[in-house]
Structures are given as structure tokens and as C-alpha cells.
Amino acid sequence: MGRSMAQLELRNVTKRYENGFEAVSNFNLDIQDKEFIIFVGPSGCGKSTTLRMIAGLEEASEGEIWIDDRLVNYVEPKDRDLSMVFQNYALYPNMTVYDNIAFSLQVRRLPKKEIDNRVREVARILEIENLLDRRPKDLSGGQKQRVAIGNAIIRRPKALLMDEPLSNLDAKLRGQMRVELAKLHERLDTTFIYVTHDQTEAMTLGTRIVVMKDGRIQQADTPKMLYEHPVNRFVAGFIGSPAMNFLEGVVCCEEKKLWLRCGARMDFELTWCSVYSVLTDYIAKTVTAGIRPEDIYLEEEYRKMGQEEQKGLKAVKVTVTARELLGAENILYFQAGENDLIAKVGPECAYRSGEEITLYFDTKRMHFFDAGIGMNVERCELG
Amino acid sequence: MSDMVAENIQGMRRRAMTREEMESLQREMNLRAKRKKKIRTVSLLGANVVTAFIILLPLLYAVSIAFMPSGELFVMDLNIVPKHPTLENFKLALQRVPLVRFVFNSFLTAGAITLGQIISCSLSAFALSFLDFKGRNVVFMIIMATMMLPGEATIISNYLTISSWGWLDSYQALIVPYLTSAMGIFLFRQFYLSFPMSLYESAKIDGCGNMRFLVSILLPLTKSAIGAMAVYTFINAWNMYMWPLLVTGSNNMRTVQIGIGMLDSVDSQSITLMIAGVVMIILPSISIFIVGQKQLIRGMFSGAVKG
Ligand SMILES: Nc1ncnc2c1ncn2[C@@H]1O[C@H](COP(=O)(O)OP(=O)(O)OP(=O)(O)O)[C@@H](O)[C@H]1O
Ligand SMILES: [Mg+2]
Numbered sequence A: 001m002g003r004s005m006a007q008l009e010l011r012n013v014t015k016r017y018e019n020g021f022e023a024v025s026n027f028n029l030d031i032q033d034k035e036f037i038i039f040v041g042p043s044g045c046g047k048s049t050t051l052r053m054i055a056g057l058e059e060a061s062e063g064e065i066w067i068d069d070r071l072v073n074y075v076e077p078k079d080r081d082l083s084m085v086f087q088n089y090a091l092y093p094n095m096t097v098y099d100n101i102a103f104s105l106q107v108r109r110l111p112k113k114e115i116d117n118r119v120r121e122v123a124r125i126l127e128i129e130n131l132l133d134r135r136p137k138d139l140s141g142g143q144k145q146r147v148a149i150g151n152a153i154i155r156r157p158k159a160l161l162m163d164e165p166l167s168n169l170d171a172k173l174r175g176q177m178r179v180e181l182a183k184l185h186e187r188l189d190t191t192f193i194y195v196t197h198d199q200t201e202a203m204t205l206g207t208r209i210v211v212m213k214d215g216r217i218q219q220a221d222t223p224k225m226l227y228e229h230p231v232n233r234f235v236a237g238f239i240g241s242p243a244m245n246f247l248e249g250v251v252c253c254e255e256k257k258l259w260l261r262c263g264a265r266m267d268f269e270l271t272w273c274s275v276y277s278v279l280t281d282y283i284a285k286t287v288t289a290g291i292r293p294e295d296i297y298l299e300e301e302y303r304k305m306g307q308e309e310q311k312g313l314k315a316v317k318v319t320v321t322a323r324e325l326l327g328a329e330n331i332l333y334f335q336a337g338e339n340d341l342i343a344k345v346g347p348e349c350a351y352r353s354g355e356e357i358t359l360y361f362d363t364k365r366m367h368f369f370d371a372g373i374g375m376n377v378e379r380c381e382l383g
Numbered sequence B: 001m002s003d004m005v006a007e008n009i010q011g012m013r014r015r016a017m018t019r020e021e022m023e024s025l026q027r028e029m030n031l032r033a034k035r036k037k038k039i040r041t042v043s044l045l046g047a048n049v050v051t052a053f054i055i056l057l058p059l060l061y062a063v064s065i066a067f068m069p070s071g072e073l074f075v076m077d078l079n080i081v082p083k084h085p086t087l088e089n090f091k092l093a094l095q096r097v098p099l100v101r102f103v104f105n106s107f108l109t110a111g112a113i114t115l116g117q118i119i120s121c122s123l124s125a126f127a128l129s130f131l132d133f134k135g136r137n138v139v140f141m142i143i144m145a146t147m148m149l150p151g152e153a154t155i156i157s158n159y160l161t162i163s164s165w166g167w168l169d170s171y172q173a174l175i176v177p178y179l180t181s182a183m184g185i186f187l188f189r190q191f192y193l194s195f196p197m198s199l200y201e202s203a204k205i206d207g208c209g210n211m212r213f214l215v216s217i218l219l220p221l222t223k224s225a226i227g228a229m230a231v232y233t234f235i236n237a238w239n240m241y242m243w244p245l246l247v248t249g250s251n252n253m254r255t256v257q258i259g260i261g262m263l264d265s266v267d268s269q270s271i272t273l274m275i276a277g278v279v280m281i282i283l284p285s286i287s288i289f290i291v292g293q294k295q296l297i298r299g300m301f302s303g304a305v306k307g
Helices: A047-055 A097-107 A112-126 A141-153 A171-188 A199-205 A223-228 A233-238 A276-282 A299-304 A377-382 B002-066 B088-096 B099-130 B136-146 B151-164 B171-178 B182-193 B197-206 B210-221 B223-238 B242-247 B256-266 B268-302
Strands: A008-016 A022-031 A036-040 A062-067 A082-085 A159-163 A191-195 A208-213 A216-221 A245-254 A257-261 A267-269 A286-291 A296-298 A313-325 A330-336 A339-345 A356-362 A367-370
Touching: A008 A047, A022 A047, A022 A216, A036 A047, A036 A199, A047 A082, A047 A159, A047 A191, A082 A141, A082 B197, A097 A112, A097 A141, A097 B197, A112 A141, A141 A159, A141 A171, A171 A191, A171 A199, A191 A199, A199 A223, A208 A223, A208 A233, A216 A223, A216 A233, A233 A286, A233 A367, A245 A339, A257 A276, A276 A367, A276 A377, A296 A299, A296 A339, A299 A356, A330 A356, A367 A377, B002 B268, B088 B099, B088 B256, B088 B268, B099 B136, B099 B171, B099 B182, B099 B210, B099 B223, B099 B256, B099 B268, B136 B182, B151 B171, B151 B242, B171 B242, B182 B223, B197 B210, B210 B223, B223 B268, B242 B256, B256 B268
Parallel strands: A036 A191, A036 A208, A082 A159, A159 A191
Antiparallel strands: A008 A022, A008 A062, A208 A216, A245 A257, A245 A286, A257 A267, A286 A367, A296 A356, A313 A330, A313 A356, A330 A339
């Protein structure tokens, strides 16, 4: 499908609603051609508002929106050459699937022949050729979703905007559609901008993820970077499931080594930490340590490791409070000192609530955040 | 060994009997259920017929009076059915006033008002529910406030306005003041509000203008509301009395309701005549209702019951 480049740029975009509420503040983002950008964040953080400003359904109160070197702040939605898929599909109930898909071309008075060709091509891509004569009310949720996507891609827009397109589907179908969206992105070679609060969708689909909170960008980065180098405590806690564990502790220096003291029986030697040099600035200060549930190991798992891997793992005595078997893995809830923590361990674990066991915390993969502002200490070094 | 055989036979016999019994029992129960159903249907039907008869009695009596010679009406004994049915009343009524012309005038007026209201109300309701502009709610409030003014309160000033424009005794005078209605705007707006906003936004991104959205998406989807509104407006316009009486002066412009009044005013002996006229002009209203009643009922309830 031939089309022009699409570069999107948002500069200092702010949205203030009529009641004075600032839903998006000072939003800066460069979107390159063919990216799959994801906006994630808790409910009400301004994801939809940002998307709607890009689409032109909402006017930006301040700032500039550029599409391919054209300032589009005051350009009508239909002239921005973008299309959008809504959460509730927004199919026209009085039209057949065919007309729903063809509508945007019919409005633009393209020749019937060409419309027909394109509708059939889109229907083939989305595998809805046999549904073209139906009305939306006779379709299942997943089929409606496909039709809505068909309506959006038939125009070959510069970018495809989607606002939680899968949230009305059941879990299994959501998984399927997720895979198909990834395929579609590859096939269409179009920029996708996608809003979700499902982080699985975000991590699997996005080439870049924009994590938002209270109308501000927290971090815009690749999924890998977000996972491994979250800029602050919020991003660290938001990305990953189950969420990262946080421990308050004081950094101290003993026997020429750095230690993190997190209350009774919880001392972590920080020698193997990647941010060791930065932590030297935090001696005698409180930091928040973050460790992901998947970086905590059972004793059995620890024993199977090689010497090199065992380095930096710290044994901690804990009390199991609950266990959930999720098929291929176990989620272990436990208490260490006064902290309630979570570990993600192998399926063979059979501990019951109340049992005292030893778990191994991987200090190599610990993250450290400034206890006050919540910034990752590795960022403090950069800034 | 032999015990077991005996038990088997007994069991078989018992089972066979049960099946026979079951069948007859089933038949009997079916019969009883059918009978019960029939009785219920018949009694419901009977009750309906009786009720309908009581409700329709005045109407039926009017129809029967229309066929009576006028002498037959004023007698002491009960006569519900005419003894000497005659078409004289209809003939006389048509001779005395130009009823056909009146019916035509009424149709024209009511039709134009209905069409005008549908167009104006759907457009303004569209603006009030989909377009975002400053003071939208204030405008809506003002429109709603006009519903609180009784028509009688404005009728004199309306008359003066119309007459100062030299519109007296014309179709404009009958039609133009009723081309829109707050009630209609309210009704349409309520319908439009139940529409997902994203449908409008999606259309906007698809490149569809407001008019096109209204015509090719909104109107087809609000057919039942339009039907209800059309029937309601038409009947109201058809039944107008005060306003046409004020602004029309010649037989050319009068509507049927006034025509009936004229039949009455000639002399008091003409009750049969008048009723013949009424029976003639009631037919259009009733036929409109019969055609539109499904729409009317669906429209009135579709707002309440989410479908
Ligand atoms: N028309 C409006 N007027 C005033 N405030 C609004 C309006 N629309 C949205 N908001 C507010 O702006 C904030 C951001 O809304 P937005 O819809 O962008 O959130 P979101 O991130 O998409 O959330 P969700 O995940 O729940 O969809 C919310 O706090 C919301 O209450
Ligand atoms: Mg949203």
C-alpha cells in the first residue's frame, strides 16, 4: 500500500477542559513513521485526551501538533488523514458491514469500482469476507472489532489511532486479536498509536511505550528499557505483573562494603549491583529498593544455579501467607519482616500458608529509587 | 435362578404398564392444558370485546346518528340503530359547507406543519446534542421554557403579528407559526442523547459532514421517533380550532374543524347533519392513526425501554 511518510510531533501540548481541569500537561513526543506507540497509565491519566487531540476531536489548549511538517492544531479531523478505532467500535448500525467499511471512501466520492476493490482487499486481510452483507448487530464482539479496524484502514491513513480497542473482548479473544494487530502493523506499515491500560498489550505490541500519570509523561521508551530501567518508582510499579516489590532501607557502609538495611534480618550486600557507584552517594540515606517478583527464587531453584549465577543472591527467611497456582507458575505471597512481598516461582513449589522458608533475592537485578522524589538513582546520576 | 427370571418378568410388565399409563396420562394432561388455554383465550377475547364496545359506544352511536333522519333522533323511545337509514345528512352537509375543500385545507396545513416540524426539530435537536458551542444549555433551557407558556397567552399577539404582515386568511397564517415545537425538539434531543457520541466522532473522522451524518445515519436510526412525532403532530395540527378560527375568514381557507362549527351554527335542528360531517372528517385522523400506531407506540416507549 503506497502512502506518504508520517511523522507526528507533539510539542508542549496541554489540554485544559472547560471546567479548568488540566487533563494533559506539557506533553512532548516525537513519533516516527511506522512506530507502534502505546499510551499506558492508570485510569484518568489523560491517554484518551491525548489521542483525541491528535485525532482532532479535542482542541489542544496550548502547544503544537505537527503531522509531516504541517501544523494541524486547527485542521479538521477529516483533513488530518488519520483514522481512529473506538472502544465501543462505533459501527453505523443502519449500514451493512460492507458500507461500514466503505463509508469513508463513499463520503469522498471515490469511484464505485475502486471502493469495491479496496473493501474486498481489506475484508480479505481481516478475514471478514463472508460477513460483508451483515449488519453490525448480527456480529460478535471480535467481528465488530475487525469491521471497525477495516473502516479505519481502508483509507490508508497516515496513522491509525486506537482507544482501548480490545477492552470489550473476553480474555481469550483479546489474546488472539493482539497477535493479529501485531501482524496487521507489520503488514500495513503504518504508524499505530494505541491506548490501553492493559500492560500485557503494551509490552507485547509496542515498539515504544509512553507511560503517563496525571497528564504527564513519566517515561517514553522501548518495552525492554521500561522493564529494565524504569525512571521512577511509578513506572517500576506500573510495568510488570505482578507488580514490583518495594522495600524501604538505609544504605550503609561496613567492612568496606555497601549494605542495604531493611529492618530485622534483611540486609542486602550491594557489591554486585549495577548501580553500585551511584549508591555510594546515598550512604546513610534512605532509599526504596525495588525487586521484581520474578527475581526472587526458591531454595531448590537456587541450588540448581551455577556459581556465577548464585553470586549476589541473598537468602532471606520469610513466612508464606498465600500461594496461587497459575498453571506454569506460582505466585507466592509472603512476609519478610514487616513487608508483604510477592514472588513468582516455578510450578513445583508446594508451600502452604504459614510455612517458614528461605527465598533468594537477586540483588544484581534490584532497582533503587530516591525515597523522596521516587526517581531511579541511576537517573539522578545522569541528571 | 428362577427367582431372578420371575423378577425380570414382573419388572417388564410393570414397565410396560407404566408406559401405557404415562401415555394416556400425558394425553389427558395435554387435553386439559389445551382446554384451559382455550378458556382463557375466549374469556380474554370476550372481555376485550365488551370493553372495546363500551369505549366505542359513543363513536358507534355517532355513526348511527349520522344515518338517521333528523326527526328520528328526538323521540322518547330508545333508538340506537336508525329505523330508516338515510344518506340525506351527508348530502346536506356537503351542500351546506364546502367540506371537501375544508378537508383539503386541513390536510395541507397538517401535512406542512408535520413536515416542517420534523425538519426543524431534528436539525435543532442535532445541534443541541452533538455540536459543542457556548451557551448550548442556556439555549436549550430557553426552548424548554417556552413550553410553559400556554398557547392562549400568545394567541392575540400572534394574531396581531400575522395581520400586520397581511397574512390573514392565507395558508402561511395557518402553517408558519407552527413550523417548530419545543416538544418536538425535546423529544428528538432525548433520542439523540441516547446515541453514542463516538458514532458522531467516527463519522467526523471518516470525513462525513454534519448534514450527511444527519441524513444518512441519524435519521434512519430514529425512524420510530420520527414516526411517533409525525403522527402526534399531524393529529394535533388536524385538531387545531382556535387559531384557524381567528386567522381564516373565507371558505377557501377554513379547516374542517371550523367547518363542523359552521354546520352547527346554522340552526339547532341540525345535530344529525353535524354528526354526519364529523363522521366524514374523523375518517382521515383515524386512518392516519391506524397506519401509524405501531410507530407511535414504539416511539413513545423506545425512549423508556433501552433496546
Ligand atoms: N469533557 C471533560 N471535561 C472535564 N474533564 C474531563 C473531560 N473529559 C475528560 N476529563 C478528565 O480528564 C482526565 C483524563 O481523561 P481521559 O479520558 O483522557 O483519561 P484516560 O487516561 O483515557 O482514562 P481511561 O483509562 O479511564 O480511559 C480525567 O480525569 C477526566 O475526568
Ligand atoms: Mg480513555
